[in-house]
Amino acid sequence: MTTTAPSAPAAGRARPAGPPDPVRRARRRSTALGLVTWLVALVFFLPVAWMVLTSFHSEADAATNPPSFAAPLTLDAYRNFFGGGTGGPWPPLINSTTASVVSTLLVLLLALPAAYALSLRPVRKWRDVLFFFLSTKMLPIVAGLLPVYLFAKNTGMLDNIWLLVLLYTAMNLPIAVWMMQSFLAEVPGSLIEAAQIDGARLPTILARVIAPIAGPGMAATALICFIFSWNEMLFALVLTGVKAQTAPVFLTGFVTSQGLFLAKVCAASLVISLPVLAAGFAAQDKLVQGLSLGAVK
Template sequence: MSTRVARRRRAPLLSLVRGGALTLATWAITFAVFFPILWMVFTAFKSEKDAATAVPTIFVELSLRQFESVIGQGLVPVLVNSLTASLLSTMIVLALAIPAAYGLSIRPIVKPQNALFFFISTRFMPIAASIIPVYLILKALGAVDNITALSLLYVGINLPLAIWMMRSFFSEVPVEIIEAAQVDGANLRTELVRIVLPIVAPGVAATALICFIFAWNEYFLATILTSTMARTTPPWLGGFVDGRGQFLAVLSAASTLAVLPVVIAGWLAQKRLVRGLAMGAVK
């Protein structure tokens, strides 16, 4: 009896220790993941001399000079281009992906697996393998260094992923709700816009945010197909590394400002994002 009592007394203590250890490990992993970002933001407030020291320095004079330098070197136009390409491509992707995914889930077509495989097969070829014909086509159309053309290319890149994501969200909508709407006389447009979309709104937000991030961070096409007028943020950031070396402080300042729109968008959509990703999870 005494042994059983001792075990019962040790059980809460062991559970508490394990919980504390798991919490510490979680915080340690989280800090390790976010430390490079925190260090980038901290470096953005340093001078180039302090940022380039062999031994990292912490207690240094901080200022906003690097941010002023970045803005003076043309940050605003490339941010506008990135926002234009990302928002325009995301809106077009959603406008195409929502009805396509609806037809593949709630109103299924014949052999939807073939259509899904076709969509995802468009991602099999590396972008580098198709860049020459794409460049020649855009050059013939006079659309090189054009933000609209770049946005349409981002639509082609993100559309298959968006269709797959939205299909998983639509598949979790109870069929009874749709049948009840049909009994009440709802047509296809009413059924989709007023009944189904409010239910999968978190999934739409998650899909939109992921497509926005992918378009915002795209580097290869933006580097090859733009030069001045349609230059976006990723290739513009690469301009801070040249033959004279890496300008770490100003590059950190530019990178900090470049990630702010994505961080703000993620923060505004965080509740719907979590719910949306949970909707598409496999139970």
């Protein structure tokens, strides 16, 4: 009896495709997610890039419609920005820096012990306290503008940078306490108990135990408070004049009803945005760790 060997598959015939490889599927998903992320980032970055490009154009080229991408570049807008007005933009920039930095430091000094009491040593009904802090942010600023203005007028605090420091501190303190409470909740209680056994008092525990561990969270909180203070305009517009004028109020002075101002406004916006961009770039590592609640190593 003769047996025949099974015939070899015909040349060129494709084998049926099996299920896709899990590694290959994960790689494709990662690639697609990366492309979508880059696309979203470009959508958000294009207005900023257009603002930067427009700031290097002349006023005539910046006002053309449709816009001229190949217009010659010039520094006239920056010369007008730094050379305009009494003292240029430096007094408003110094006022904004003073109000933002000092109020952020005060917020951190007040929010750290408050967050400690609401997380590591929780008081009674601490959830109600947190909700009360957050509810204060639901009141529109314009609703309390008239009482604040009357108070500043009767106390002689109008056009005073220290009034803005107090207002920015009160404005940012609720959100800072809310954020830092979640950060401090990640601190192990055993560390605090060990410090107390060694005889450390509360200020020492806050400064030498909790602050180093919660550093990323504090950096994220400080950056957000700094941005809110730097960008605030309503209080600064109503309560200041010339001496305590801040950078956002100074920026509105370039918008006029006559003449061209687009290139100058773009240049001023870029210069005023640089401190916030620099602060965010310097604290980007701690910001990511803090916002992801990764303060405990």
